[in-house]
Amino acid sequence: MHIDLRQLRHFVALAEHRSFVAAAAAVNLSQSAFSRSIQSLEHSAGFQLVDRGSKDLPPTQQGLVLLEHARRLLRQAQELDNEIGRLNGAESGALRFGCGPAPAAQLVPQAVAGFIADYPRAQVNFQVDNWQELNARLIAGEIEFFVADTRRFEADPDYRVVRLQPQRWTFCCREDHPLAQTGAPTCRELFAFPLATTFRPPNIRKVLVDYSGRRDFQPAVECEHSYALLNVVLHSDAIGIGSALNLEPYILRGNLRLLTPRDLPEHLEELHTRYGIVSRNGRTLSPLAQAMIARIEHTDRALTERLSGLPSTGFDA
DNA sequence: CAAGCCAAGCCAAGCACGGT
DNA sequence: ACCGTGCTTGGCTTGGCTTG
Numbered sequence: 565m566h567i568d569l570r571q572l573r574h575f576v577a578l579a580e581h582r583s584f585v586a587a588a589a590a591v592n593l594s595q596s597a598f599s600r601s602i603q604s605l606e607h608s609a610g611f612q613l614v615d616r617g618s619k620d621l622p623p624t625q626q627g628l629v630l631l632e633h634a635r636r637l638l639r640q641a642q643e644l645d646n647e648i649g650r651l652n653g654a655e656s657g658a659l660r661f662g663c664g665p666a667p668a669a670q671l672v673p674q675a676v677a678g679f680i681a682d683y684p685r686a687q688v689n690f691q692v693d694n695w696q697e698l699n700a701r702l703i704a705g706e707i708e709f710f711v712a713d714t715r716r717f718e719a720d721p722d723y724r725v726v727r728l729q730p731q732r733w734t735f736c737c738r739e740d741h742p743l744a745q746t747g748a749p750t751c752r753e754l755f756a757f758p759l760a761t762t763f764r765p766p767n768i769r770k771v772l773v774d775y776s777g778r779r780d781f782q783p784a785v786e787c788e789h790s791y792a793l794l795n796v797v798l799h800s801d802a803i804g805i806g807s808a809l810n811l812e813p814y815i816l817r818g819n820l821r822l823l824t825p826r827d828l829p830e831h832l833e834e835l836h837t838r839y840g841i842v843s844r845n846g847r848t849l850s851p852l853a854q855a856m857i858a859r860i861e862h863t864d865r866a867l868t869e870r871l872s873g874l875p876s877t878g879f880d881a
Numbered sequence: 882c883a884a885g886c887c888a889a890g891c892c893a894a895g896c897a898c899g900g901t
Numbered sequence: 902a903c904c905g906t907g908c909t910t911g912g913c914t915t916g917g918c919t920t921g
Contacts, residue, residue, distance in 0.1 A: 570889095584908060597890045599909060604888095616908075619899090 569641055571605040572634035575613055576704055578602060579631050582620045639705035639847070646708075646850035658687045659852040662698040664712035666762060667839055669790040669810045671728075672711055675863040679856050686852050694788065702844060708853040711860060714840035724843045726857065729868040730836035731807040735823040736815075738798050744821040751825045758784030760793050760802040794820070807837050808871055 577587040578598075588598030606613050613627035623631055649657055663672045668690075676688055691698075691707065698710040699717075717723040735754065743749050743757070759772070761783045773781045785802060787793040790810045797804035798819060804811075814820035841857050843849060849857070 585906085593889095594891055595908075596892080596910080600889080603909085 567637070568605070568608070569638065571601050571608075572638060574598060574601045575605055575627075575631065576634050576638065578614065578621065579623055579627075580700065580704070582622075584621075635704060642705045642708075643848055646848045646853070649850045649852070650848065655683050655685060655851070657850070657852060658689065659850065659856055660689045660691075660707045661853065661856065662691045662693060662701060662707045662710035662712075664695060664698070664710070664839070665692055665788040666790050666807055666810060666837070667711040668692040670813070671809060671839075671860065671864055671867060674867065675856070675860040678863060679859045682859070683852065683855065688856075699842075702842070708847075708849055709841055709843035709857065711839060711841050713838055714842060715838055717842050718840075722845055724845045725840050726861065727838075727840040728861070728864045730838060731809045731868070731871070732836050733805055734808055734811060735825065736797060736804045736806065736811055736820045737802075737823055738800075739818055739821055741801060741821065743803070743823060748824045748826040750827050754803055754823060754825050755781075758800070758802045759805070760785035760787070760796045760800075761805040762786070762788060762790060762793060809837075809867055812867075812871055 574587070574591055574593075577590050578584065581587040581590055584599055584602070585595050588595040591598065593601070602613060609626070609630060611626040612624050613630060614621045614623055645657075672690060676690065680686065680688060691701070693701075695710075695712045695716065698707070698712055701707045702710060711728075714725045714727060718725050737743050737757075741757075743753065746753070761772075772783070785793070785796050787796070790806055794804060794806060794810070794814060796802055798814075803823065804820075811820060811822070815822060841860060843853075
C-alpha cells in the first residue's frame with residue numbers, strides 16, 4: 565500500500581469533523597476533491613474507512629485501526645520536520661499553534677507582531693478556538709502548542725505547561741455610563757445594570773451569584789470574544805468584565821472606565837487569569853515554536869509591567 | 882525544451898435522505 | 902411533494918514530472 569501523508573491528514577480531519585463538508589473546509593479543499601482523496605485512500609487500503617450509511621460517518625473497524633496509525637505517522641512526520649529544522653537552525657518554515665479567545669485579543673497578536681519582525685521568512689498560522697478544540701488539535705499534531713487557560717493541564721504528565729503572568733479580571737463601563745462618574749459604586753448599584761462577560765474565569769458564575777445576592781443570576785450577554793464583548797459595553801449600559809490586559813487599550817484611550825465596587829471582598833485569588841502555554845511532553849518543539857514561545861513570554865512580561873501603571877480595580881489579590 | 886502523462890482540484894449535475 | 906443538505910461522479914483545467 566502506498567502511504568500518502570496528505571490523504572492520512574484528510575482522513576484524520578474527516579474522523580474529527582464527522583462530515584465531508586466540514587473536514588474539506590478544515591483542510592482547505594473543495595468537498596468533491598476531499599471526497600476523492602478519501603476514496604483514493606480507501607482504494608489504496610482496500611477497505612471502507614467510514615460508514616457512509618450512518619449520519620455521523622463513524623470510522624469502520626478497519627478505519628479505526630488506520631486512524632490510529634495515521635495519527636501516529638502524522639505526529640512522527642511533524643516531529644521529524646521539527647528535528648530537521650532544529651538541526652538546520654531553521655528560521656523559515658511554517659509554525660502552527662493555537663490560542664484561546666482572550667489571549668487572542670492582545671497578548672498573542674502583539675507577540676506575533678514581534679515574532680514576524682525577527683523571523684520574516686516564517687509562515688505563522690494561529691487558530692483561535694476553545695480549549696477542547698485546541699487540545700484535540702494538539703493531540704492530533706496539527707498544532708505545536710496553544711495559549712489558553714492551563715488549569716486542566718497543569719497536573720497532567722502528558723502536558724508541558726509554561727504559566728504566564730496572572731491578570732486581574734475587572735469591571736468596566738463606557739465613559740459616559742451613569743456609573744462612570746461615581747467610580748466606586750456598590751455591588752447593588754453595579755448589578756442593577758446588565759452584565760456582559762466572557763465565560764472565564766471558570767467560577768465566574770459562582771462569584772457573580774455571591775456579588776449580586778441573586779441565586780438565579782445570569783449575565784445579560786455572554787461572549788467568548790473579548791473584542792466583540794467590549795464593543796457591546798462601548799455601545800450600551802452593560803457592565804463588562806474583562807482581563808486587565810484586554811481592557812488596557814480602551815482605558816488608555818478613555819473609551820472605558822474601570823469600576824471598583826466599594827463593598828467587594830478584598831481577596832479574590834480566583835478572579836485572576838490562569839493562562840499559559842501548553843504543549844505535549846515528549847514531543848520536540850520546532851525552533852520556530854521555541855522562538856514563538858519565548859516571544860510570547862517576553863511580550864507577556866512587558867505588557868504586565870506596562871499594566872502596573874493602570875489604576876487599581878479592587879480585584880487585586 | 883517540448884510533448885505527453887498523471888494526479889489533484891474545481892464546477893456542475895445527480896442521487897439519497899431527512900424534514901416540513 | 903417539495904426543499905435543503907450532504908456525498909458522489911463526470912468532465913474539465915492546471916501544474917508537476919518524465920521522456921525523448
